[in-house]
Amino acid sequence: MVVVMGLRAVLFDLGGTLIRTAHPADIIRRILGKHGIERSVEEIALAHKFAEENTPLEDYGLPYYEFWIKWNRRIFDRLGVKDENDFLARVLVDEWWDNAGIEVYPDAEGALIRLRGSEFKVGIITNAFKKDIEEILKRVEMPIKFNVFVGIDSVKKPKPSPEIFLHAIRMLGIRPNEAVYIGDDPEKDYIGATNAGLRAILVDRSLAYMDRKNMIKVRNLNEALDLILESL
Structure with missing residues (x-):
């Protein structure tokens, strides 16, 4: 379960991970x-x-x-x-x-506050356009300044394409295995990130993916931060 050794960046999906919206x-x-x-x-x-x-x-x-x-x-x-x-x-x-009724998940706010004083670089990789990211962040208050935002227009390909993850890695000036990506979709987020060489954590708030035995799973983002910070 250890995901922290050599870690320099914590990257997040946006919709379904940091924020929730109406369907x-x-x-x-x-x-x-x-x-x-x-x-x-x-x-x-x-x-x-x-x-x-x-x-x-x-x-x-x-x-x-x-x-x-x-x-x-x-x-x-x-x-x-x-x-x-x-x-x-x-x-x-x-x-x-x-x-859209945008709201920040309560556990997302707590997790980001915990990252605020750390040395980790923090970013967002999402299947939205950068303009969508900007529109969302106008409407919600995030307790941290992100180092990087990557949307589908950054590389012209959506997740789970490795390119979208690797673009963020290049922008941060780190290696893929120095980043962990946290998202709520097994294929687009977890498998997409690991195929690009990143580490990954799956957020399963509704316990819908209990059968995914080969994935590191948490029930909320505070549990994800526990995994990341426990060995530091």
Whole structure:
């Protein structure tokens, strides 16, 4: 279980790890409802999943608005939303974070406070655009200054691609095995990080991944910090 020897950086996923938001389907339903369009959460969730699974890798190299408008059009096509499709696709981008109900996990705040006085470099690697990271951090108060932010537009590829992790490593001027990455998704976060040569910790707040015996797991971020700091 020891993950600390030679460690110089602690890197975090953002959504589902440091912050929680409403489910994307709830956010979309809320925004569409304001514009007189009603669809069930279940319909929207299926359409959102379709967009996620059918976004070609090359789209991640598109500019911010172009990427999300194209993504939103896929959702609207599945929902049968034809009127003002282009207008609503942009509205969804512009109004997203105001309707997301962003909150910092209480254990995230405590863990970051514990890191504040340490010599570790601290950063975020997330499958969001850097503009999204900026919008989120405008709306919440984080008790630490991050050394690095890496989003999908940094390398034009999302997690679990090794490139997104290695970009952060290069920015910090360290080796991959000198960083630990903490996230809540077994494939995108844990396996993605370890495939890039980083160490990893899986945050499993809901105990959904008890069967993942070969992974270092914790129930919250304070437990993750216990693992990291216990030998220092």
